[in-house]
Amino acid sequence: MKRVILHWTAGTYTASVLDKKHYHFIVEGTGRVIIGDMPPEANENTSTAYAAHTRNLNTGSIGVAVAAMHGAKESPFSTGKYPITDKQVDALVKLVARLCVDYDIAVTPQTVLTHAEVEGTLGAKQRGKWDVTWLPGMTQAGHPSATGDLLRVKIKAAMQPNPKPSLFSSLIKVIIGFLK
Numbered sequence: 001m002k003r004v005i006l007h008w009t010a011g012t013y014t015a016s017v018l019d020k021k022h023y024h025f026i027v028e029g030t031g032r033v034i035i036g037d038m039p040p041e042a043n044e045n046t047s048t049a050y051a052a053h054t055r056n057l058n059t060g061s062i063g064v065a066v067a068a069m070h071g072a073k074e075s076p077f078s079t080g081k082y083p084i085t086d087k088q089v090d091a092l093v094k095l096v097a098r099l100c101v102d103y104d105i106a107v108t109p110q111t112v113l114t115h116a117e118v119e120g121t122l123g124a125k126q127r128g129k130w131d132v133t134w135l136p137g138m139t140q141a142g143h144p145s146a147t148g149d150l151l152r153v154k155i156k157a158a159m160q161p162n163p164k165p166s167l168f169s170s171l172i173k174v175i176i177g178f179l180k
Contacts, residue, residue, distance in 0.1 A: 031087035
């Protein structure tokens with residue numbers, strides 16, 4: 001696999017039958033990850049059944065979506081009744097970080113990007129897609145690359161191994177615990 005493309009479903013917080021057909025993974029409102037009908041490997045060659053999530057760019061692409069944004073409007077901006085949640089962003093970041101490690105995908109604007117970035121970054125024509133340009137904490141939809149950059153920073157941070165405490169710091173903690 002060459003890349004991961006991030007989406008919102010424009011639905012409610014629950015993955016639908018249609019969502020499972022189009023995305024490899026869907027993050028529900030609670031942060032629970034739902035596995036789609038097709039594994040990512042189905043998109044290695046799109047001459048057979050595959051998950052169709054991005055126009056002209058499904059081959060080699062893993063589609064990951066957050067189940068959210070039903071009723072959202074780009075202008076005037078409204079998130080609708082199902083805005084993306086912090087739990088979804090956290091789960092999305094962890095999931096994409098894991099996918100990048102598992103499939104050896106570097107985190108760059110060309111390899112991990114939002115659906116809204118696809119046309120401008122990779123030149124694959126889309127039909128007015130603006131997902132994902134809004135995240136919790138934003139008052140308006142942002143520029144696609146700015147939102148994508150924010151997600152890529154979070155994904156890269158999630159890929160960093162947790163440093164193991166040194167023997168010295170572990171010993172100090174034991175001594176302090178003993179003295180209490």
